[in-house]
Amino acid sequence: MWSICVAADWLQGPYVYALYSAYGFSSHEIAELFVAGFGASLAFGCVVGSVADQFGRKKMCMAYCAFYIISCCTKHCKLYPVLMFGRITGGIATSMLFSGFECWLVSEHCSRHKFSDGLLSYMFGLMFTLMYFVAIVSGLVAQYVADTFPFAPVSEGSSFYVGGYCGPFDLAIVCLVIGMGLIATLWTENYGSRESVDSAGLLGNMKDAATLLATDKNMLLLALIVSCFEGSMFAFVFNWTPALDSKEVPPPHGVIFALFMMACTCGASMATMVGDSLKAKTRLMIAFGVGIGSFMVAAIAASSQGYHLAACFTAFLVFEFCCGFYFPSVGVLKSDIVPEHIRGTMYNIYRLPLNAVVICLLLSNISMIKCFGLCAFLLTIALASVVGINVPAKAAKATRRMALSDPVGINLPGKAKQEVAKQV
Numbered sequence: 480m481w482s483i484c485v486a487a488d489w490l491q492g493p494y495v496y497a498l499y500s501a502y503g504f505s506s507h508e509i510a511e512l513f514v515a516g517f518g519a520s521l522a523f524g525c526v527v528g529s530v531a532d533q534f535g536r537k538k539m540c541m542a543y544c545a546f547y548i549i550s551c552c553t554k555h556c557k558l559y560p561v562l563m564f565g566r567i568t569g570g571i572a573t574s575m576l577f578s579g580f581e582c583w584l585v586s587e588h589c590s591r592h593k594f595s596d597g598l599l600s601y602m603f604g605l606m607f608t609l610m611y612f613v614a615i616v617s618g619l620v621a622q623y624v625a626d627t628f629p630f631a632p633v634s635e636g637s638s639f640y641v642g643g644y645c646g647p648f649d650l651a652i653v654c655l656v657i658g659m660g661l662i663a664t665l666w667t668e669n670y671g672s673r674e675s676v677d678s679a680g681l682l683g684n685m686k687d688a689a690t691l692l693a694t695d696k697n698m699l700l701l702a703l704i705v706s707c708f709e710g711s712m713f714a715f716v717f718n719w720t721p722a723l724d725s726k727e728v729p730p731p732h733g734v735i736f737a738l739f740m741m742a743c744t745c746g747a748s749m750a751t752m753v754g755d756s757l758k759a760k761t762r763l764m765i766a767f768g769v770g771i772g773s774f775m776v777a778a779i780a781a782s783s784q785g786y787h788l789a790a791c792f793t794a795f796l797v798f799e800f801c802c803g804f805y806f807p808s809v810g811v812l813k814s815d816i817v818p819e820h821i822r823g824t825m826y827n828i829y830r831l832p833l834n835a836v837v838i839c840l841l842l843s844n845i846s847m848i849k850c851f852g853l854c855a856f857l858l859t860i861a862l863a864s865v866v867g868i869n870v871p872a873k874a875a876k877a878t879r880r881m882a883l884s885d886p887v888g889i890n891l892p893g894k895a896k897q898e899v900a901k902q903v
Contacts, residue, residue, distance in 0.1 A: 480665065481580055481606065482613045484540070484658035487547055487651040488576060489617035493736035494625060496720045498644040501630060502557040506721070510841045512566050513717055517841070519570030521834035527574045529685050531823035536583035537668040539823070543575035544659035551648040551655070557638050578826040585814050585822060586669040599814060600759070603807040604751025611747055611803055614740035621647035622733020688824040697816050698825070700864040704809065705829040707861035708767065710836030711774070711854035712802055717837075718847055719795055722781065725788065735792075739799045746803025754807075759815075760870055762808040766801045767862035773797040774855035782848045815870055 499509045531539035546568045553565025588594050588602065630643020692698045719739075723730050750762055757765075777794040780787040817825045836857065840850060 480540075480658055480661045481584075482609050483654050483661065484544065484580070485576070485610050486613045486617050487544075487551075487654040487658070488573075489614040489736075489740070490621050490647045490651040490654065491551070492614075492716070493618055493621055493732040494644045494647050496717070497732055498554060498648075499562070501644055502562075502640075504559070507844065508559070510717070510844070512562055514838050514841050515563050515566040516570035516573070517713070517834040517837045519567040520574045521831055521838065523571050523574060527571065527578070527823075527827050529688075529824045531575075531579050531582060532670060532821060535668045535670055536579050536586065536823065537662060537666045539575050539579035540583065540662050540666075541659050543572050543579060544655040544662075546572035546575065548652050548655050551652045554648040555639055555641065555645050557640060574827055574830060577830070578823055581810060581813075582823045582826060583666070583669060586819060587667075589814070589819070600754045600807070600811045601751060603810040604747060604754060607747040607803065607806045607810075608744055608751060611740045611744035615737045615744065618733045618735075618737030618740060620650065620733075621736075622731060624650060625733065685824055688821045688828055691818070691821070692825070692828060697868050697870075700868045701813065701816055702829050702832060703864040704763065704812075704861045704868075706832035706836055707857040707864070708770070708805060708809075709830075710833045710840075711770070711857045713833070713837045714840045714850055714854055715795070715798065717841060718850055722777070722791055722795075722847055723788065738796065742796045742799035743803035746800040746805070747807055748803075749800075750804045750807040754811075758870070759808045759811040760865055760868060762804060763812065763865045764862060766804045766808065767858050767865065770798055770801040771855050771858045771862070773801065774851045774858065778848050778851035778855070781851065812868070812870065816868075 496509060499512060504512070527539070550565045550569035550572060553561050553568075556562065584602065584606070585599070588599050624646035625644055628642035628646050630640065630645065633639050633641055692702060719735075720730075720732065723735060746766075753762065773794045777791050777798075780790040780794065813826070840853065845853070
């Protein structure tokens with residue numbers, strides 16, 4: 480189900496910017512549309528996470544499908560307000576995609592079936608390797624569909640378009656309908672800690688998450704890591720299309736996207752292979768260091784007098800490898816640090832500064848070169864943050880999770896209370 484649902488997101492990736500450009504919107508107007516999507520994630524992020532924890536992660540994943548179907552339908556209309564509405568629903572759906580599915584997996588793995596931490600690391604590696612393989616296929620299929628059917632209005636003077644760049648979004652709708660049906664029939668439901676959630680409610684759940692974020696150093700540093708790395712990643716998503724634009728040969732967006740995803744697949748596979756020998760923290764340090772170098776190369780290539788397109792593209796491939804290396808590693812780190820009863824809420828709180836970073840980069844209208852430089856700076860902050868994280872030892876994880884779920888220490892035994900004082 481994960482691969483089918485995430486395929487809907489990847490089918491759209493190469494053609495969002497291209498579609499808006501084909502409708503005749505300026506780069507500034509396109510930036511505003513992108514800002515609307517990230518702004519929606521920023522505004523609804525906390526609520527989405529708390530709703531998932533209280534009312535169920537399965538329902539949240541089905542809601543992702545519904546919101547994204549609405550977003551894809553709006554892509555057929557070139558009217559700016561309609562496209563803006565589609566960006567907002569798409570932004571809400573993105574918050575659900577990158578928190579609901581992962582929270583469901585961690586809860587099933589750790590709480591319902593009580594599998595080992597080592598198996599969870601393997602599952603994350605497999606999950607993201609499969610995701611990027613799906614992305615490769617999605618990019619190639621999207622390219623074929625976009626090239627096969629002509630892009631044109633349904634009638635002369637109509638604002639409703641079909642074919643061309645709209646085709647990948649129609650395929651995404653098909654994937655979402657199938658995914659929603661499979662989730663509804665095959666998944667079991669899971670929640671945060673029902674006792675704590677039922678007594679606290681949505682506001683209490685968000686308050687608990689905010690309190691932990693303010694008092695636990697690891698929580699705060701993890702927020703910086705997610706925000707800085709993924710913020711630079713989304714800034715890259717907005718800039719790679721114009722960065723690789725060529726007047727001599729129109730860039731094949733779907734093929735380029737598929738190559739990016741191949742690099743991500745290699746990164747995720749590498750994270751799986753070295754999972755037993757390198758801790759998640761070490762893997763993240765490597766990813767951030769290499770990512771800093773790739774953005775520096777891209778900035779230098781873009782600023783050179785004879786713009787080195789090949790060097791810029793190579794730097795992008797290296798950064799995509801880092802993305803594939805990052806996601807399985809940070810998934811393990813988050814599962815170790817974030818308590819189960821507020822997992823969905825906290826995962827979405829981590830996305831709030833991420834969306835704020837991207838909005839600031841888009842609204843500032845800075846040059847592509849400066850944007851790459853800022854991305855390198857963000858990765859430097861992420862690198863410093865991961866160095867400062869103290870990952871709890873395996874023997875202390877269970878006690879720490881109990882402490883985070885019961886900060887007052889009422890239900891903890893005497894020795895555990897002493898350990899709580901050290902851990903929290």
